[in-house]
Amino acid sequence: xxxxxxxxxxxxxxxxxxxxxxxxxxxxxxxxxxxxxxxxxxxxxxxxxxxxxxxxxxxxxxxxxxxxxxxxxxxxxxxxxxxxxxxxxxxxxxxxxxxxxxxxxxxxxxxxxxxxxxxxxxxxxxxxxxxxxxxxxxxxxxxxxxxxxxxxxxxxxxxxxxxxxxxxxxxxxxxxxxxxxxxxxxxxxxxxxxxxxxxxxxxxxxxxxxxxxxxxxxxxxxxxxxxxxxxxxxxxxxxxxxxxxxxxxxxxxxxxxxxxxxxxxxxxxxxxxxxxxxxxxxxxxxxxxxxxxxxxxxxxxxxxxxxxxxxxxxxxxxxxxxxxxxxxxxxxxx
Amino acid sequence: xxxxxxxxxxxxxxxxxxxxxxxxxxxxxxxxxxxxxxxxxxxxxxxxxxxxxxxxxxxxxxxxxxxxxxxxxxxxxxxxxxxxxxxxxxxxxxxxxxxxxxxxxxxxxxxxxxxxxxxxxxxxxxxxxxxxxxxxxxxxxxxxxxxxxxxxxxxxxxxxxxxxxxxxxxxxxxxxxxxxxxxxxxxxxxxxxxxxxxxxxxxxxxxxxxxxxxxxxxxxxxxxxxxxxxxxxxxxxxxxxxxxxxxxxxxxxxxxxxxxxxxxxxxxxxxxxxxxxxxxxxxxxxxxxxxxxxxxxxxxxxxxxxxxxxxxxxxxxxxxxxxxxxxxxxxxxx
Numbered sequence: 140x141x142x143x144x145x146x147x148x149x150x151x152x153x154x155x156x157x158x159x160x161x162x163x164x165x166x167x168x169x170x171x172x173x174x175x176x177x178x179x180x181x182x183x184x185x186x187x188x189x190x191x192x193x194x195x196x197x198x199x200x201x202x203x204x205x206x207x208x209x210x211x212x213x214x215x216x217x218x219x220x221x222x223x224x225x226x227x228x229x230x231x232x233x234x235x236x237x238x239x240x241x242x243x244x245x246x247x248x249x250x251x252x253x254x255x256x257x258x259x260x261x262x263x264x265x266x267x268x269x270x271x272x273x274x275x276x277x278x279x280x281x282x283x284x285x286x287x288x289x290x291x292x293x294x295x296x297x298x299x300x301x302x303x304x305x306x307x308x309x310x311x312x313x314x315x316x317x318x319x320x321x322x323x324x325x326x327x328x329x330x331x332x333x334x335x336x337x338x339x340x341x342x343x344x345x346x347x348x349x350x351x352x353x354x355x356x357x358x359x360x361x362x363x364x365x366x367x368x369x370x371x372x373x374x375x376x377x378x379x380x381x382x383x384x385x386x387x388x389x390x391x392x393x394x395x396x397x398x399x400x401x402x403x404x405x406x407x408x409x410x411x412x413x414x415x416x417x418x419x420x421x422x423x424x425x426x427x428x429x430x431x432x433x434x435x436x437x438x439x440x441x442x443x444x445x446x447x448x449x450x451x452x453x454x455x456x457x458x459x460x461x462x463x464x465x466x467x468x469x470x471x472x473x
Numbered sequence: 474x475x476x477x478x479x480x481x482x483x484x485x486x487x488x489x490x491x492x493x494x495x496x497x498x499x500x501x502x503x504x505x506x507x508x509x510x511x512x513x514x515x516x517x518x519x520x521x522x523x524x525x526x527x528x529x530x531x532x533x534x535x536x537x538x539x540x541x542x543x544x545x546x547x548x549x550x551x552x553x554x555x556x557x558x559x560x561x562x563x564x565x566x567x568x569x570x571x572x573x574x575x576x577x578x579x580x581x582x583x584x585x586x587x588x589x590x591x592x593x594x595x596x597x598x599x600x601x602x603x604x605x606x607x608x609x610x611x612x613x614x615x616x617x618x619x620x621x622x623x624x625x626x627x628x629x630x631x632x633x634x635x636x637x638x639x640x641x642x643x644x645x646x647x648x649x650x651x652x653x654x655x656x657x658x659x660x661x662x663x664x665x666x667x668x669x670x671x672x673x674x675x676x677x678x679x680x681x682x683x684x685x686x687x688x689x690x691x692x693x694x695x696x697x698x699x700x701x702x703x704x705x706x707x708x709x710x711x712x713x714x715x716x717x718x719x720x721x722x723x724x725x726x727x728x729x730x731x732x733x734x735x736x737x738x739x740x741x742x743x744x745x746x747x748x749x750x751x752x753x754x755x756x757x758x759x760x761x762x763x764x765x766x767x768x769x770x771x772x773x774x775x776x777x778x779x780x781x782x783x784x785x786x787x788x789x790x791x792x793x794x795x796x797x798x799x800x801x802x803x804x805x806x807x
Contacts, residue, residue: 201679204681278721322681331722331725332725335725345535345726346724346725346726347538347656347723347724347725347726349725353722356718356721356722357714357718358714358715358717358718358740358744359714364747365717365740365743365744365747367717367718367721367744380691380692380693381692383692383699383701384690384691384692384701387612387690387701388665388687388690389681389723390680390681391665391666391669391680391681391683392679392680392681406692406699409699410692410699413698413699
């Protein structure tokens with residue numbers, strides 16, 4: 140009469156242990172490209188806390204908003220932002236229709252292959268390049284231009300399509316968050332309509348969850364059919380102080396998780412950190428010169444300086460690409 | 474040996490018939506405040522077509538985007554837009570802090586209760602009222618102001634809180650669409666941050682699915698804590714041509730269903746209609762002077778003229794409030 144309850148107890152304990160092992164294994168499997176370490180632990184620990192029903196840190200699914208920078212956080216950004224590579228390729232493609240560019244900077248330098256001289260004109264030169272290549276067509280036409288470029292352009296270092304250079308560990312993280320009831324958003328300095336054509340396939344993020352920089356657009360009738368024209372005028376730059384502004388405007392809820400990689404993401408991380416309850420702030424630190432690039436405080440692209448100091452001071456999670464990630468890009472998988 | 478299969482066949486037919494009756498009843502039940510008629514038929518027929526797997530008109534859930542105007546489409550808008558009523562109440566509440574208003578239009582007239590004279594100054598007067606009452610505080614402070622107003626203000630005709638004056642049949646429609654895999658959005662000329670505090674409870678529409686007019690905002694640090702300040706400057710007016718522009722910017726997919734009630738919604742309906750595949754364009758026609766208001770072509774609020782002509786010419790669905798709706802407001806329910 141005594142043995143039976145003990146056996147039942149043992150069976151119950153064993154079942155509980157198995158369930159625990161299964162849960163841990165499942166969580167570990169959701170991030171197979173992450174090495175076991177502090178970064179992975181902090182992510183998994185946070186997700187467990189905010190999803191534990193009845194726990195102190197529980198967050199209802201509707202409030203599980205996660206925001207991610209794109210350039211340098213979800214895909215690579217070297218040797219230049221990929222959208223700039225797109226713009227430069229467009230200048231070359233459009234040159235035959237613009238004979239005047241041969242005598243006009245920044246286009247003259249660009250067409251001679253001298254990117255450095257072209258960009259010596261600073262923001263004004265960059266704005267001219269962007270407007271000539273991103274405006275003056277309908278939104279539907281621009282989408283086709285982006286798709287065609289992604290289908291043909293190759294990255295100078297890897298020789299692969301730009302949209303294959305997404306970070307596999309971050310793709311897994313996005314999927315893991317969504318499996319745990321999070322809504323995943325991009326909040327990027329890049330152009331919204333440059334991202335939307337490919338991010339759903341690459342990251343599982345739908346168009347309505349892409350926040351970014353915009354140029355002005357205009358609704359008009361063309362032969363009785365409505366179109367939206369892209370105008371050569373900046374509407375909004377989604378960078379630095381612009382990121383929390385855009386999060387408030389487009390999402391209207393404060394995120395509980397934010398991931399960036401540069402000083403341009405600092406204000407978004409601060410805004411996320413300032414909310415009540417459990418919070419996760421993460422930075423991707425580019426530390427792998429062999430498999431990707433190594434850069435931070437002195438980089439012209441994706442400078443990470445003040446945000447790194449603040450992350451260290453406040454205990455935010457800093458992902459060390461070299462040591463935390465088993466692979467960087469999906470194409471490394473065998 | 475013959476009787477048994479026949480019985481089986483009969484049972485199968487009966488089961489099929491019962492399933493069919495149940496399905497029809499369920500669909501009907503999803504819109505209990507709608508009378509049986511053309512409008513209800515066109516809605517249910519459209520939803521059945523786009524959700525029928527394998528059917529010619531099937532639309533994958535991710536693309537089932539539905540957009541709704543708010544004022545006059547989801548809640549009432551008479552005798553003045555409710556956000557204007559809010560602004561006028563704010564002027565009264567703020568008057569003690571602004572002794573100079575007694576000698577300054579449009580405030581002087583407003584404080585005397587003479588709304589007509591105050592608004593005689595046209596858009597400029599309106600902009601001054603909006604900026605004085607909607608800007609100069611943080612987004613968090615503004616949210617509290619809106620919530621407090623809704624908790625205390627009463628509509629002059631019904632004596633009820635403004636947010637109880639939502640249209641019960643439209644609330645049912647929103648719920649019915651979501652149950653069928655649609656994502657429901659507000660695309661309103663009203664202010665985004667005036668709507669977000671109450672629309673989730675009223676309509677089941679979360680903050681991130683509210684598109685509307687905005688004023689500029691600014692991220693700043695206040696005693697080491699980040700805040701977003703509301704500035705006295707217009708950012709975007711989400712009306713007429715602005716609606717498809719905002720749909721493209723915020724959602725990035727063309728809706729397959731759009732509902733409005735005024736000429737300010739025409740371009741949104743045109744943009745929706747111009748997509749491929751099955752489409753639904755609807756207008757709420759205010760025809761019920763007894764239970765709500767009756768107005769269209771000559772109204773100063775929610776004028777419905779060109780859009781009514783286009784709806785009739787193109788066979789869009791026009792909801793006749795008087796005949797199509799069993800009840801208007803939730804408080805009519807016994």
